[in-house]
Amino acid sequence: MTKSERTYSISELAREFAITPRALRFYEDKGLLSPRRDGMNRVYLSRDRARLVLILRGKRVGLSLIEIKEILDLYNADENHRLQNHLALKKFKSRVVALEEQRKDIDDAIETLRDAVNRLEKQLEAPAPKAQVASARAYDREARKRLQDA
Amino acid sequence: MTKSERTYSISELAREFAITPRALRFYEDKGLLSPRRDGMNRVYLSRDRARLVLILRGKRVGLSLIEIKEILDLYNADENHRLQNHLALKKFKSRVVALEEQRKDIDDAIETLRDAVNRLEKQLEAPAPKAQVASARAYDREARKRLQDA
DNA sequence: GGTTAGCATGACGTGAACGTCAACGTCAAG
DNA sequence: CTTGACGTTGACGTTCACGTCATGCTAACC
Numbered sequence: 001m002t003k004s005e006r007t008y009s010i011s012e013l014a015r016e017f018a019i020t021p022r023a024l025r026f027y028e029d030k031g032l033l034s035p036r037r038d039g040m041n042r043v044y045l046s047r048d049r050a051r052l053v054l055i056l057r058g059k060r061v062g063l064s065l066i067e068i069k070e071i072l073d074l075y076n077a078d079e080n081h082r083l084q085n086h087l088a089l090k091k092f093k094s095r096v097v098a099l100e101e102q103r104k105d106i107d108d109a110i111e112t113l114r115d116a117v118n119r120l121e122k123q124l125e126a127p128a129p130k131a132q133v134a135s136a137r138a139y140d141r142e143a144r145k146r147l148q149d150a
Numbered sequence: 151m152t153k154s155e156r157t158y159s160i161s162e163l164a165r166e167f168a169i170t171p172r173a174l175r176f177y178e179d180k181g182l183l184s185p186r187r188d189g190m191n192r193v194y195l196s197r198d199r200a201r202l203v204l205i206l207r208g209k210r211v212g213l214s215l216i217e218i219k220e221i222l223d224l225y226n227a228d229e230n231h232r233l234q235n236h237l238a239l240k241k242f243k244s245r246v247v248a249l250e251e252q253r254k255d256i257d258d259a260i261e262t263l264r265d266a267v268n269r270l271e272k273q274l275e276a277p278a279p280k281a282q283v284a285s286a287r288a289y290d291r292e293a294r295k296r297l298q299d300a
Numbered sequence: 301g302g303t304t305a306g307c308a309t310g311a312c313g314t315g316a317a318c319g320t321c322a323a324c325g326t327c328a329a330g
Numbered sequence: 331c332t333t334g335a336c337g338t339t340g341a342c343g344t345t346c347a348c349g350t351c352a353t354g355c356t357a358a359c360c
Binding site: 172180190209214215216 | 350356
Binding site for chain 2: 054057058060061062071075082085086088089092093095096099100102103105106107108109110112113114116117120121123124
């Protein structure tokens with residue numbers, strides 16, 4: 001009794017991940033996916049689904065499809081080729097470094113936006129009584145300068 | 151005595167940030183920068199430089215130029231329009247949420263790659279004596295399955 | 301004064317990642 | 331039996347973010 005794995009049609013899989021069938025065909029065209037066939041029709045197994053998860057996550061972190069393909073290929077490379085693996089190791093490590101730098105960028109962007117949010121909230125909750133207007137505006141200019149010139 | 155601010159020519163600024171003059175003109179065309187002019191020639195002030203820093207960081211975190219422009223515009227919006235500011239506040243907050251999600255994606259990607267790196271290093275440092283080959287390979291298959299099916 | 305370097309403005313080209321449309325096959329429902 | 335719903339393969343269109351000329355001005359150097 002062969003345990004029949006869960007399968008997906010192209011539109012099923014597309015719906016689940018909020019993408020289009022066209023995108024799935026495109027990924028296949030670029031060698032990122034290779035679903036089985038039932039006659040002409042594509043049949044996706046959970047292996048394919050798992051790869052798709054990695055593909056989409058790769059996209060979200062800003063990798064190109066080619067880069068994603070390279071990673072997936074290295075990932076599934078034959079474990080007996082030491083040279084291959086040594087290369088993969090180097091590439092993975094540099095990829096990690098790049099991602100860490102990107103993480104830093106995101107942290108910085110979040111901080112900048114949070115500062116802006118605080119500035120705006122403070123401004124909105126205070127209807128700005130005239131007496132304080134001048135100094136408040138001066139303060140505000142300073143805050144903005146710090147943000148701009150950083 | 152007017153304190154003459156530091157200025158940059160287009161190619162100076164381009165060199166500093168490892169981009170091309172064409173890119174700077176493109177950003178200007180899209181309304182992200184608006185340098186002064188000396189005759190025909192563009193003159194960038196430190197304000198422009200600061201904006202450019204934000205632009206490039208925005209790009210690195212995956213924002214489109216249009217999104218970046220919107221943020222910069224909101225950022226520099228006239229502080230007297232309460233409705234405007236309320237809108238900006240909402241947009242900034244949702245942007246922060248999006249960035250936090252993206253950071254999660256990056257953390258996940260880093261973790262996946264680190265696991266792969268560990269797997270590869272273990273494999274490379276052990277020349278795989280025959281006695282252990284079978285079980286090692288079985289372990290490896292498991293590790294890979296966990297990574298794939300996650 | 302010719303040449304080089306740097307700047308300008310078009311205008312067309314390009315690669316990535318799909319969208320969109322045409323033309324066709326297929327299978328279950330009414 | 332014909333209508334939909336779903337699938338297929340081309341092939342062309344589109345958006346983004348520039349790259350790459352072509353052409354021309356201008357200021358500095360030899």
